[in-house]
Amino acid sequence: MSADDETLQIFFSETEELLKLAEESLLALESTPESASDIEQLFRSVHTLKSGAGMVGYTSISDYAHLVENLLERVRSGKLAVTKNLITLLLGSIDFIRSMVDSVSQGEAEADPEVLNERKDQIKRYLGIDGISSLEREEPEPPVKEAPKEPAQEFSFYKIDLKFRKEFFHSGQDPLLILLGLSELGEFVEVVPDLSELPDFEDFSMYDLYISWQIIIKTEMSYEAIEDVFMFVKDDNEIRIEDITERYREGIDIELAGKKLGEVLVEKGSITEEVLSDALKKQKMLGEILVEDGKIQPEDLEKVVAKQEESRAVYRKTTLRVDVEKIHSLVNLAEETGIGLSKVQALFEKYAGPGQMEITEEMENLVKVNQEFQERVARVRMFPLEGTFRRFQRMARDLALEQNKQIKVILTGLDTELDKEVIEHTTDPLKHLVRNCIDHGLETPEEREAKGKPPTGIIEFKAYQRAGKIFVEIRDDGKGIDFTGIQRKAIEKGWIEPDQVLSKEALLGFMFKPGFSTSSKVTEVSGRGVGMDVVKTQLDQLGGTIDTHTEKDKGTTFTLCLPLTSALMEVLHVMVRGISYLVPLQSVVGTEKFDNKLVKSFGARERVYPFRGDYLPLADMTKILDIGMPSANGNSTALVFIDTGRKAFGIPVDEVLKPQQIIVKTLEKNYRSVKGLAGATILGDGSVSLVLDLLGLEEIFFKNSFEGDANYENEEKAE
Amino acid sequence: MEKHILFVDDSPTMRSSVSFCLRNAGYRVTEAVDGEDGVEKVQSMEEKGESLSLIITDINMPKMDGVGFISKVKETEFKFVPILVLTTVAEESVIKKGRDAGASGWLMKPFQPEQLLWAIKKVVWPK
Numbered sequence: 001m002s003a004d005d006e007t008l009q010i011f012f013s014e015t016e017e018l019l020k021l022a023e024e025s026l027l028a029l030e031s032t033p034e035s036a037s038d039i040e041q042l043f044r045s046v047h048t049l050k051s052g053a054g055m056v057g058y059t060s061i062s063d064y065a066h067l068v069e070n071l072l073e074r075v076r077s078g079k080l081a082v083t084k085n086l087i088t089l090l091l092g093s094i095d096f097i098r099s100m101v102d103s104v105s106q107g108e109a110e111a112d113p114e115v116l117n118e119r120k121d122q123i124k125r126y127l128g129i130d131g132i133s134s135l136e137r138e139e140p141e142p143p144v145k146e147a148p149k150e151p152a153q154e155f156s157f158y159k160i161d162l163k164f165r166k167e168f169f170h171s172g173q174d175p176l177l178i179l180l181g182l183s184e185l186g187e188f189v190e191v192v193p194d195l196s197e198l199p200d201f202e203d204f205s206m207y208d209l210y211i212s213w214q215i216i217i218k219t220e221m222s223y224e225a226i227e228d229v230f231m232f233v234k235d236d237n238e239i240r241i242e243d244i245t246e247r248y249r250e251g252i253d254i255e256l257a258g259k260k261l262g263e264v265l266v267e268k269g270s271i272t273e274e275v276l277s278d279a280l281k282k283q284k285m286l287g288e289i290l291v292e293d294g295k296i297q298p299e300d301l302e303k304v305v306a307k308q309e310e311s312r313a314v315y316r317k318t319t320l321r322v323d324v325e326k327i328h329s330l331v332n333l334a335e336e337t338g339i340g341l342s343k344v345q346a347l348f349e350k351y352a353g354p355g356q357m358e359i360t361e362e363m364e365n366l367v368k369v370n371q372e373f374q375e376r377v378a379r380v381r382m383f384p385l386e387g388t389f390r391r392f393q394r395m396a397r398d399l400a401l402e403q404n405k406q407i408k409v410i411l412t413g414l415d416t417e418l419d420k421e422v423i424e425h426t427t428d429p430l431k432h433l434v435r436n437c438i439d440h441g442l443e444t445p446e447e448r449e450a451k452g453k454p455p456t457g458i459i460e461f462k463a464y465q466r467a468g469k470i471f472v473e474i475r476d477d478g479k480g481i482d483f484t485g486i487q488r489k490a491i492e493k494g495w496i497e498p499d500q501v502l503s504k505e506a507l508l509g510f511m512f513k514p515g516f517s518t519s520s521k522v523t524e525v526s527g528r529g530v531g532m533d534v535v536k537t538q539l540d541q542l543g544g545t546i547d548t549h550t551e552k553d554k555g556t557t558f559t560l561c562l563p564l565t566s567a568l569m570e571v572l573h574v575m576v577r578g579i580s581y582l583v584p585l586q587s588v589v590g591t592e593k594f595d596n597k598l599v600k601s602f603g604a605r606e607r608v609y610p611f612r613g614d615y616l617p618l619a620d621m622t623k624i625l626d627i628g629m630p631s632a633n634g635n636s637t638a639l640v641f642i643d644t645g646r647k648a649f650g651i652p653v654d655e656v657l658k659p660q661q662i663i664v665k666t667l668e669k670n671y672r673s674v675k676g677l678a679g680a681t682i683l684g685d686g687s688v689s690l691v692l693d694l695l696g697l698e699e700i701f702f703k704n705s706f707e708g709d710a711n712y713e714n715e716e717k718a719e
Numbered sequence: 720m721e722k723h724i725l726f727v728d729d730s731p732t733m734r735s736s737v738s739f740c741l742r743n744a745g746y747r748v749t750e751a752v753d754g755e756d757g758v759e760k761v762q763s764m765e766e767k768g769e770s771l772s773l774i775i776t777d778i779n780m781p782k783m784d785g786v787g788f789i790s791k792v793k794e795t796e797f798k799f800v801p802i803l804v805l806t807t808v809a810e811e812s813v814i815k816k817g818r819d820a821g822a823s824g825w826l827m828k829p830f831q832p833e834q835l836l837w838a839i840k841k842v843v844w845p846k
């Protein structure tokens with residue numbers, strides 16, 4: 001270290017002090033050889049002296065003191081006894097160090113090299129073979145290196161997986177600094193953050209780290225230089241650095257490198273897509289056959305499948321990344337064109353002028369062509385469900401294993417394609433359904449055998465397309481849904497009266513209600529404090545439905561019906577105070593003429609209205625958009641009844657118009673996000689209409705009353 | 720604003736040479752002579768509402784050693800401040816102790832100014 005004059009002066013006076021302390025300790029040890037405090041003081045003096053000498057650049061003093069320190073370490077750890085001889089040797093060492101310090105303070109060399117070596121050998125002899133070999137082991141290459149400046153010959157590509165501890169920040173570390181350090185070594189070709197560990201907002205701690213990264217860097221630097229970036233963090237975090245230069249060679253498109261042989265063969269025209277997909281199917285079967293024959297361990301096969309899936313995920317990302325937004329707008333435009341065309345078509349149906357036949361015919365053709373156009377465009381954004389299914393296959397296996405249950409997972413319809421967005425929103429519902437199957441449906445091997453069933457249970461994932469919808473089935477051959485259990489729970493929750501007789505459908509409905517779960521374990525496993533209600537909520541948002549079929553000891557089948565794309569929505573068109581609203585049709589349970597006399601009030605502001613034997617609260621639309629109109633329903637002529645799955649309520653409206661199919665544009669892009677409104681759309685007459693977000697509305701109006709409808713009945717009786 | 724570093728070491732030579740280097744590099748340095756002194760300095764900074772960008776501490780010190788000092792720092796509002804520990808080759812096992820206590824990195828004595836600045840760069844944002 002650069003020794004300025006002041007530091008040197010300090011070094012000399014400190015050394016004098018340290019040598020004096022060392023001498024004192026040695027003399028004390030002569031009479032009390034076991035005194036730990038004297039040994040400690042002696043050790044620290046020499047230790048401190050060594051470091052100081054090193055810092056000001058007196059390496060001979062530092063090296064020699066280091067040897068003495070080693071000898072003292074052996075004394076300190078009890079490996080070497082304090083004898084008269086040793087004390088004599090050490091006093092000599094202290095004198096020798098003092099003589100070296102004196103020399104340098106007068107501007108002379110530290111010591112004659114020969115004398116120095118002699119002195120060193122003397123200490124080494126005392127350290128013995130053991131001591132010397134441990135000494136040599138303790139002198140590795142300097143642990144702090146400067147980043148190697150010599151570039152490697154060519155560019156290399158490294159794939160770096162960074163998974164830091166959750167408590168990373170608690171060590172005063174910052175992942176971004178590490179990324180910054182890494183970025184100085186080359187060019188990031190790809191950075192993929194993994195956000196999957198991010199918890200829900202209420203469980204989120206700003207002092208914890210949830211994100212991990214995968215980075216591909218192009219650099220001239222060596223592997224060691226990359227490794228150096230992680231020097232302080234590599235021991236207690238998961239850092240993987242892989243040289244992938246072979247896969248990412250210069251001059252070759254990265255996307256191409258991610259592609260598999262089959263894809264390349266198809267591109268080159270060597271084989272057709274049909275041949276490839278047939279071959280791939282055989283490949284899958286091969287894996288299963290090999291497992292069945294015991295030729296390969298299922299774990300090994302799974303590893304390969306997982307790898308394949310990983311590479312596919314990367315491939316998808318790279319091909320989609322460029323233009324997914326453009327595809328979104330294409331899909332929307334195609335759909336809009338379709339809707340426009342059907343409107344024109346409807347107009348022409350009323351038209352009775354010349355050429356009416358030809359026009360109608362041409363229109364029909366045009367509509368057909370457009371339908372195909374829409375479908376093709378939508379396909380661009382679609383992916384096979386295979387990846388999702390594979391993930392759940394693994395999850396099902398892991399969960400079953402944890403609970404000592406045996407399952408066989410069957411996957412069918414892997415090629416069935418679904419809109420990327422729909423797939424993403426279906427993942428959570430599927431997760432809960434799979435958990436439900438394993439936790440509650442599937443029996444243990446013993447239970448199964450007692451029922452005369454094979455010990456291994458079956459879970460089947462099946463996907464298929466029918467009538468413009470995608471169906472996803474999850475079927476198990478377990479014990480079926482326990483209706484008496486649901487009934488008991490519903491009574492406990494106060495949702496029904498103890499003597500109430502309900503249909504199986506009604507009972508199944510409770511399963512998807514918030515707050516319901518037949519065992520507390522569900523919430524633990526799902527880890528989110530929610531149960532099956534998530535399934536329904538998510539599906540509602542997507543415009544999907546779920547159908548449950550169950551039979552005692554035969555098993556349960558959940559059938560999800562999903563839209564091909566997420567943008568189309570069936571809505572009911574209503575008017576409130578001259579404003580046009582669209583209500584998602586799947587949540588509408590009925591409409592009725594509004595009779596002001598039937599409204600009952602209780603509490604400060606709450607008003608309820610009878611509907612099918614219940615009293616449902618009313619949501620006044622004029623309250624959410626501050627339009628300055630009186631909020632009384634003087635003009636309301638009709639009521640639209642809504643059931644979001646969590647809550648049922650009525651919306652007073654002035655007019656109920658026709659149901660329609662629309663494309664939703666989210667408001668956020670054009671305007672700030674508004675709670676209670678999902679988006680807006682332009683109607684056939686060119687006017688703008690607002691699409692209601694029913695879950696949001698429900699929160700606005702009924703934030704504090706999630707106890708369920710039964711309360712209203714009770715209040716009613718109490719009145 | 721100048722970044723503030725607290726440097727804790729019982730050796731006057733170390734304090735002088737390291738502070739010299741840090742000040743040359745544009746840092747403001749507060750020195751402490753051992754763990755106990757370090758804790759006092761940290762507490763007074765806390766009271767005065769001063770900022771602190773980094774702590775560098777020796778491990779082998781009388782009164783309170785570096786590991787004890789780090790665990791005290793973790794009880795203050797400076798618990799997320801990066802900490803570099805100074806150690807020597809002979810004390811390699813100390814690195815683990817320091818890390819378990821919550822240190823961010825380490826540096827082997829003796830070192831060159833560039834090595835010191837290189838280690839700082841790993842845990843402190845550039846100015």
Ligand SMILES: [Mg+2]
Pocket residue numbers: 048728729730777778779780
């Ligand atoms: Mg020290």
